[in-house]
Structure formats: structure tokens, C-alpha cells
Amino acid sequence: MKNRLKFFLIVIIQLLIMNSCKKESITPDITFTSSVFTVVEDISSASIKITVRLSGTSDEIITIDYSTDDSTALAGKDYVAIASGKLTFQPGETSGSIKINILPDTAQKQDVYFRVVLSNPVNVLMNETNITVKIINVDYATLVWSDEFSAASLNTAVWNYELGAGGWGNNELETYTNSIDNVHLDSGYLHITVLNPSGSYYTSGRLTTQGKKDFTCGKIRIRAKLPQGQGLWPALWMLGANFSTAGWPKCGEIDIMELLGNAPSVVYGALHWDDNGHTSRSNSYTLSGSSFSNAFHTFTFIWTPNNFKWLVDDKMFFNLSRSEVNTFPFNLPQFFIFNVAVGGNWPGSPDQTTVFPQHMIVDYIRIYQ
Numbered sequence: 001m002k003n004r005l006k007f008f009l010i011v012i013i014q015l016l017i018m019n020s021c022k023k024e025s026i027t028p029d030i031t032f033t034s035s036v037f038t039v040v041e042d043i044s045s046a047s048i049k050i051t052v053r054l055s056g057t058s059d060e061i062i063t064i065d066y067s068t069d070d071s072t073a074l075a076g077k078d079y080v081a082i083a084s085g086k087l088t089f090q091p092g093e094t095s096g097s098i099k100i101n102i103l104p105d106t107a108q109k110q111d112v113y114f115r116v117v118l119s120n121p122v123n124v125l126m127n128e129t130n131i132t133v134k135i136i137n138v139d140y141a142t143l144v145w146s147d148e149f150s151a152a153s154l155n156t157a158v159w160n161y162e163l164g165a166g167g168w169g170n171n172e173l174e175t176y177t178n179s180i181d182n183v184h185l186d187s188g189y190l191h192i193t194v195l196n197p198s199g200s201y202y203t204s205g206r207l208t209t210q211g212k213k214d215f216t217c218g219k220i221r222i223r224a225k226l227p228q229g230q231g232l233w234p235a236l237w238m239l240g241a242n243f244s245t246a247g248w249p250k251c252g253e254i255d256i257m258e259l260l261g262n263a264p265s266v267v268y269g270a271l272h273w274d275d276n277g278h279t280s281r282s283n284s285y286t287l288s289g290s291s292f293s294n295a296f297h298t299f300t301f302i303w304t305p306n307n308f309k310w311l312v313d314d315k316m317f318f319n320l321s322r323s324e325v326n327t328f329p330f331n332l333p334q335f336f337i338f339n340v341a342v343g344g345n346w347p348g349s350p351d352q353t354t355v356f357p358q359h360m361i362v363d364y365i366r367i368y369q
């Protein structure tokens with residue numbers, strides 16, 4: 001009897017010790033990285049994943065119901081509605097995601113919102129009951145800056161003259177000046193004029209907005225008439241605003257329009273960037289039955305966070321997605337460069353067929369965001 005009593009006492013003591021050592025189960029909370037989840041309308045995958053995290057692990061299966069609710073964004077127009085979904089966390093899991101399909105809406109000209117509503121939490125605490133999803137519009141309908149070149153002289157609060165010779169990295173022949181013979185405004189137009197005063201001496205103009213005007217994303221429209229002739233190279237283009245520190249091509253280059261004067265009916269659009277060395281992608285547009293020196297044409301570049309489009313007279317000829325650019329400098333501001341180069345590695349030198357003077361005449365530049 002005494003031994004049996006002793007045995008029961010030992011068992012009771014062991015149970016008490018085990019119970020005192022047992023950790024109290026803690027129910028985790030739902031956490032979000034932000035109360036507003038942002039997605040760009042041009043997302044290439046057409047779907048988004050909203051990450052939902054737990055503050056800790058659990059030995060229990062955790063479930064949360066979810067649905068979508070319209071606000072300024074409308075189901076069926078801006079996104080695909082979810083009437084009833086369930087997010088499940090297996091024991092030990094701390095992260096899950098809710099997938100929602102986003103619909104392109106070319107008619108919508110502003111940012112819109114909808115909500116993901118959470119309900120019926122099982123084995124989890126839920127202080128937040130909804131997530132706001134913001135769809136950023138990229139139709140770019142608002143004019144944010146333009147130069148119509150209607151003043152008496154160039155606006156040097158916006159434009160810089162880049163001066164000098166030296167080849168400009170391409171063994172070019174021109175000397176850029178700030179002479180009104182090479183750059184001037186007349187009757188609402190910017191004229192960049194190429195001259196050949198003597199022999200192999202050529203003068204031209206090169207303007208930039210570096211340090212004064214730069215942009216990230218938008219719709220850029222430039223209406224211009226271009227020069228022609230062997231050895232001429234007009235360009236409307238952009239460089240990263242960090243060019244002076246990052247250098248080229250790490251700063252990124254966007255060529256809205258380039259033309260070789262010996263092929264006056266063909267323009268090019270391109271991107272240049274660094275991916276363990278210079279990398280580029282380009283395409284061309286050929287004008288049927290005419291040349292770009294015969295009349296004005298509108299060159300449009302549409303730059304969204306995930307896509308790049310080049311158009312001539314509103315006809316798209318080149319489209320690149322962000323996924324095609326391995327290292328991506330194009331989420332940073334870029335400034336504009338307008339110039340006409342002479343000679344160099346790409347177009348070659350002028351010859352006896354090249355007629356001077358030649359003009360690149362710009363009607364306007366307009367930026368929409």
C-alpha cells in the first residue's frame with residue numbers, strides 16, 4: 001500500500017512538471033506589408049498576387065475567407081470579381097497569397113480602387129478586415145509639359161546648348177554651336193541647321209534639358225520634319241538623369257527617333273542599357289512612298305512601368321516589355337536631347353551628293369502623364 005501511494009505521488013509530480021513546462025499556445029495575427037496594394041494597369045501577366053502573412057507559426061490549420069468589393073474600380077471592367085475564396089495555411093506556414101486578375105481598361109483615365117474583404121478567420125486573429133487595391137492608370141491623358149517653340153528665342157530655363165567637337169564617342173565630324181545660324185526659333189518652329197562652311201568642317205546644334213527637365217514614364221509626342229543626305233544623323237532621344245555619375249550605358253538611353261540621312265524614309269526606335277556590357281534592342285519604321293524630309297510627322301513614345309511603345313503618326317512599330325530588359329534603369333528620370341550629327345561610325349561621312357544646309361524642324365514636344 002505504501003509503495004502504491006508512493007508510485008501515484010511520483011506520477012502526479014511528473015504530470016505537474018510536464019504541465020508547468022508546456023508552452024502556452026499563441027494564436028498568430030494576420031499582417032500585411034501595406035494597407036494599400038498598388039498595381040500598374042499595364043501589368044504584363046494580367047494578374048496580381050496579394051501576400052498575406054502570419055505573425056507566427058501555428059500547430060493548427062488556419063483559414064480565412066475572402067471576396068472582392070467594388071469602389072471606383074468595377075468588377076468586369078477593371079478586374080475579375082471573386083465572390084468567395086478561401087486562403088489556407090497549413091501548420092507551420094506563415095505566408096499565403098490571393099490571386100486577382102486585372103483587366104486593361106483603355107477608357108479609364110484615372111487611378112481606381114477596389115477592396116479585398118477578409119472574413120471568417122479560423123485559428124487566427126484578424127485586426128484588419130480588408131485590403132485596398134489601387135490600379136494605376138497609364139493612359140496618360142494629362143498634358144504636364146510642352147514646348148511649342150512659339151517664343152522669340154529658345155527658353156534657356158529649359159534647354160541647354162551643348163557645344164564643341166571631339167567626335168562625341170562616335171568619331172563624328174560636326175562642331176556644335178549656339179549660333180543662330182545653327183539653332184533658332186522661327187514662326188513657332190525650332191530649327192536645328194547643319195552647315196558646311198568649308199571643306200570637312202561642319203557645324204550643327206545639340207540641345208538638352210539635362211538638369212532642368214526630366215521625366216519618368218509618360219506619353220511623349222514630338223512633331224518634326226527631318227533632314228536628309230549621306231552622313232547626316234538627326235535624333236530625338238533621352239538619357240538617364242544620372243548620366244554624369246552612372247555613365248553610359250548604365251544610365252539607360254531611349255531613342256525616340258533616329259534617322260540616317262542616306263535612307264530618309266526609315267526611322268529607328270531603340271533602348272540601350274548595361275547588362276555586363278552594352279545591350280540594345282531596336283526596330284525601324286519605313287514611310288511608304290515618301291521621305292521624312294518632305295513633311296512633318298509625329299513621333300510618339302509611350303513609356304509605362306512595364307512596357308515601351310514607339311509610334312509614327314500613331315502607328316505602332318515597336319513594342320518592348322520590361323521582362324525583355326534584364327537590368328532595368330528605366331524606372332529613373334531621363335532628360336531630352338535634340339541634335340543632328342554629321343559623319344561618324346554609323347552614318348559615315350557626307351559625300352558629293354549631300355546638300356547643305358539641312359534642317360531638323362521641330363513643331364512641338366508634349367509630355368502627357
